[in-house]
Amino acid sequence: MIYHTLEEVIEDPMFARADLALRRGRHIGPDYDTGLFDFLTSTSKLMERFYGRFSVALLQGSEGYFYLLPDRLAVPPPLGLRKLSVMEMLTGQTLALMRLDHKWLETNYRIPDLAIFGLMEQLLGEPGLTRLAGRRRGKDAGQDARKLRETFAVALRTLERLGFVRREGRGELGVVIPLAAVMRFADPVRGAEALDLALERLIAEGQIKEDDEDADPDGG
Missing domain, CATH: 1.10.10.2260 (MukE-like family, C-terminal domain)
Structure with missing residues (x-):
């Protein structure tokens, strides 16, 4: 499916699944959930604009997986401050x-x-x-x-x-x-x-x- 606007992306039922997973800190690649990965691949440019409004960047790693990176200077932190032990x-x-x-x-x-x-x-x-x-x-x-x-x-x-x-x-x-x-x-x-x-x-x-x-x- 080709998405032309951010509104079309948000109206897709896959958006809620992808957004919730990303906000929970999950990394989504082709070997994690192919449906979510394909959705993010198709909508990444529009989703980047969406998350940018919240001081959060949607990034894609070298191996293709997607994840969110909050702005460390944003106050309050957009997605919390949890770090790995x-x-x-x-x-x-x-x-x-x-x-x-x-x-x-x-x-x-x-x-x-x-x-x-x-x-x-x-x-x-x-x-x-x-x-x-x-x-x-x-x-x-x-x-x-x-x-x-x-x-x-x-x-x-x-x-x-x-x-x-x-x-x-x-x-x-x-x-x-x-x-x-x-x-x-x-x-x-x-x-x-x-x-x-x-x-x-x-x-x-x-x-x-x-x-x-x-x-x-x-x-x-």
Whole structure:
């Protein structure tokens, strides 16, 4: 369908679905919801004007996905100020790195939860991962490990809600499917000669900057 005016866009039932998803912080790509993605592709120019009235930009990432980026200088913040936690950032960066690994292509990017957590431990070390996750090591190593896994589980749920991943199953049988939008976590090192090596170094050094992923509002 060809849209000529913003009014035609708003009258389409797909508008409400797309607008609500975007305002909740979701990233919409061809592998997230093809209907919404096709709608945004057809209406992006008109939708850009619509969101511009609210000091919010509708952007399209390098991999094609759409998302909203509020003006950080707007007062009050148009979509709230929620930012990803350090564990959410680390998990997203790790999944972006794993998406670049061709071995997961053979599994259609169905990556076990345990493999993601294992790679983070490998790159950061258990003490480093615990520290960056905002936890202090206690006397009970078993409890520390459980708390760290719980923080990781919360991070996966957040990434799923924001359209970065899909999930199948839970616990030891759980798998994560990183969607195209997860590559947004690679933006701080995009343009590097070897993106995978640069991203691996970013994770290993724990370089989590507040402005790396400052635009994942969920409307709250």
